[in-house]
Amino acid sequence: MKTRHFFWRMIAYLPGLYLLNLFVWSLIHMAPLVPGLLTKAFFDHLEGTYEFPYGVWAIAVLLIGAALARIAVIYAGFMTDVHFRFRVSTLIRRNMLAHVLKEPGAKAIPCSPGEAISNFRDDVEQAEEATSWSVDTLGLIGFVIAASMILVSIDAELTVLVFVPLILVVTAAQIATARIQKFRAASRESTAKVTGAISEIFANVQAIQVAGAEKRVVDKFSRLSEQRRQSMVKDKLLSETLSSVFTNSVNLGTGLILVLAGYKMRDGQFTVGDLSLFVYYLTFVTQLIANVGNFMTYYKQLGVSFQRMKTMLQGAPASLLTAANYIGVGKVKGSHDERGVKNQSKSASISGMPAAEVHLGASEDVIPNVMNEFHQQGMSALAPKLQVLQAKDLTYRYPESGRGIKDIHLRLEQGSFTVVTGMIGSGKTTLIRTLLGLLPAQHGEITWNGERIAAPADFFIPPQSAYTAQIPRLYSDKLSSNILLGLSASEEQLNKAIHGAVMEEDVAHLQLGLDTMVGPRGVKLSGGQVQRTAAARMLVRDAQLYVFDDLSSALDVDTERRLWERLFQDRGEATCLVVSHRKAALSRADHIIVLNGGAIEAEGTAEYLLKVSESFRKLWHGEEAG
Numbered sequence: 001m002k003t004r005h006f007f008w009r010m011i012a013y014l015p016g017l018y019l020l021n022l023f024v025w026s027l028i029h030m031a032p033l034v035p036g037l038l039t040k041a042f043f044d045h046l047e048g049t050y051e052f053p054y055g056v057w058a059i060a061v062l063l064i065g066a067a068l069a070r071i072a073v074i075y076a077g078f079m080t081d082v083h084f085r086f087r088v089s090t091l092i093r094r095n096m097l098a099h100v101l102k103e104p105g106a107k108a109i110p111c112s113p114g115e116a117i118s119n120f121r122d123d124v125e126q127a128e129e130a131t132s133w134s135v136d137t138l139g140l141i142g143f144v145i146a147a148s149m150i151l152v153s154i155d156a157e158l159t160v161l162v163f164v165p166l167i168l169v170v171t172a173a174q175i176a177t178a179r180i181q182k183f184r185a186a187s188r189e190s191t192a193k194v195t196g197a198i199s200e201i202f203a204n205v206q207a208i209q210v211a212g213a214e215k216r217v218v219d220k221f222s223r224l225s226e227q228r229r230q231s232m233v234k235d236k237l238l239s240e241t242l243s244s245v246f247t248n249s250v251n252l253g254t255g256l257i258l259v260l261a262g263y264k265m266r267d268g269q270f271t272v273g274d275l276s277l278f279v280y281y282l283t284f285v286t287q288l289i290a291n292v293g294n295f296m297t298y299y300k301q302l303g304v305s306f307q308r309m310k311t312m313l314q315g316a317p318a319s320l321l322t323a324a325n326y327i328g329v330g331k332v333k334g335s336h337d338e339r340g341v342k343n344q345s346k347s348a349s350i351s352g353m354p355a356a357e358v359h360l361g362a363s364e365d366v367i368p369n370v371m372n373e374f375h376q377q378g379m380s381a382l383a384p385k386l387q388v389l390q391a392k393d394l395t396y397r398y399p400e401s402g403r404g405i406k407d408i409h410l411r412l413e414q415g416s417f418t419v420v421t422g423m424i425g426s427g428k429t430t431l432i433r434t435l436l437g438l439l440p441a442q443h444g445e446i447t448w449n450g451e452r453i454a455a456p457a458d459f460f461i462p463p464q465s466a467y468t469a470q471i472p473r474l475y476s477d478k479l480s481s482n483i484l485l486g487l488s489a490s491e492e493q494l495n496k497a498i499h500g501a502v503m504e505e506d507v508a509h510l511q512l513g514l515d516t517m518v519g520p521r522g523v524k525l526s527g528g529q530v531q532r533t534a535a536a537r538m539l540v541r542d543a544q545l546y547v548f549d550d551l552s553s554a555l556d557v558d559t560e561r562r563l564w565e566r567l568f569q570d571r572g573e574a575t576c577l578v579v580s581h582r583k584a585a586l587s588r589a590d591h592i593i594v595l596n597g598g599a600i601e602a603e604g605t606a607e608y609l610l611k612v613s614e615s616f617r618k619l620w621h622g623e624e625a626g
């Protein structure tokens with residue numbers, strides 16, 4: 001999709017509102033035609049070349065009336081403009097966010113969070129500006145057509161001189177176009193880098209302090225800021241230079257009019273009223289030139305912003321950005337509303353199972369109130385009872401490192417307890433994430449009772465499966481809210497989940513218990529508490545398959561043992577897939593998969609593996625566990 005198609009689609013989202021905005025702004029820009037004619041009548045009346053029927057005071061009253069009417073229309077124009085801008089930019093942001101939430105959780109954005117924020121904020125604002133300025137341009141073109149007809153009827157030669165600067169400006173802007181685009185791209189990129197650096201610094205204050213890296217971090221930040229300053233100065237300098245070219249070419253035009261009008265007036269071909277009309281209209285032509293320039297600049301900059309927004313879509317069609325969707329205000333409209341999206345994913349999911357839009361299983365990656373929204377819409381999937389879950393030839397290699405997993409076969413029988421183990425970096429997390437659709441499998445197939453799951457990310461959510469990540473994310477909210485994430489569960493269910501996650505003693509010791517605010521990312525809790533909060537979050541959701549990714553990194557041996565004991569007592573018929581290298585998990589496993597270099601090195605029971613696998617013996621005896 002080209003920039004112009006994107007621009008057109010933004011307008012086509014709300015054609016009625018756009019046309020209304022265009023109409024009102026055309027009125028605003030055409031309104032000065034009236035005071036111009038009145039001023040001419042005023043001077044001609046005084047000069048005696050024209051007799052206004054109701055006298056000079058009537059002209060004054062009409063002038064005041066025209067000014068008041070223009071104020072009223074400007075007020076209406078701001079209302080229509082704000083509504084149009086807000087709705088278009090909200091739609092784009094909403095669609096981009098929905099897409100991010102639908103992407104495989106571990107690859108949801110192709111850049112740093114800071115850069116993504118800059119895309120959501122600045123690039124969308126650029127799109128909003130371009131559509132908004134287009135109505136001014138069209139309105140002013142309307143003014144110019146009407147004004148030139150009036151002026152040509154008075155003096156064609158002088159009228160041409162009014163428009164000469166306009167032609168100059170348009171030509172100048174066209175020549176400068178390519179440069180604007182280049183400088184704008186550089187300034188956007190450098191701004192995104194600075195925003196990205198700020199978010200990384202805030203997120204890693206502790207790591208920076210521990211490493212004594214404050215100076216190096218500040219130096220790097222200074223370098224990025226300096227690059228940003230340079231690219232912003234170039235961008236601004238060129239924009240302002242163009243703007244001054246626009247304005248000064250009009251000043252030149254005014255000078256020419258004055259000189260020529262002087263000659264014509266001496267010959268009696270031109271009245272004082274005519275001169276006042278030419279000068280008066282020229283002021284508005286100045287505005288037109290500035291606005292056309294602004295629009296052209298914004299339009300060119302939109303090209304850069306559009307490319308950046310497309311990058312956020314990671315290959316998905318750009319038409320997604322402007323797909324009609326409900327944005328929280330006005331009527332629910334469009335064929336791609338929430339239900340539409342749901343139906344779309346349904347067709348991609350295994351037959352007979354409705355699919356949800358957001359990977360609730362990856363709840364640590366999802367914004368809580370969005371989760372609420374989806375819960376309330378009752379979009380959880382409901383699959384038939386699990387008999388066997390299989391993965392064949394599952395492959396995912398990180399493009400950045402070429403590492404990952406290759407040709408993994410997996411078979412989980414209903415009610416079984418399977419442990420994935422292996423040395424550091426052997427591919428355990430990658431396997432779990434690829435299976436759950438948090439990373440997009442490059443090869444292979446996943447089946448549920450023999451039926452292929454086309455969209456694992458949509459499918460592996462409660463009540464099919466629930467998942468605790470190796471590094472869970474908590475939100476700055478109450479402990480209970482972090483566990484529930486908008487789910488309405490009874491107190492009994494909540495307490496059961498807390499017990500299952502071996503957290504009851506921690507909750508009892510917290511001053512406000514479940515009402516304790518955990519701080520950003522859960523900083524007020526210990527690492528083990530964060531991980532068990534995430535486990536409780538998982539257990540409070542009914543699921544047929546529970547997936548744990550390595551709890552041992554933050555739990556002591558005894559706590560992890562208690563957690564598995566409780567899970568075995570309470571899980572009922574649920575199937576478990578667990579990453580661990582602890583004996584407490586390995587000794588309970590029905591089946592163990594030992595990974596090495598992204599492939600299965602050996603598999604079987606602990607007893608069997610102790611006999612045949614050297615790597616497993618090392619893990620069992622804790623030699624690699626550290």
Ligand SMILES: Nc1ncnc2c1ncn2[C@@H]1O[C@H](COP(=O)(O)OP(=O)(O)OP(=O)(O)O)[C@@H](O)[C@H]1O
Pocket residue numbers: 398399400401402403404422423424425426427428429430431470550
């Ligand atoms: N985001 C990433 N980009 C590039 N390579 C990655 C990425 N994440 C992991 N890898 C690489 O893929 C391989 C498998 O990583 P993975 O995290 O799955 O291992 P793991 O067995 O879970 O490790 P650990 O025991 O440390 O959790 C490793 O060699 C790692 O370096």
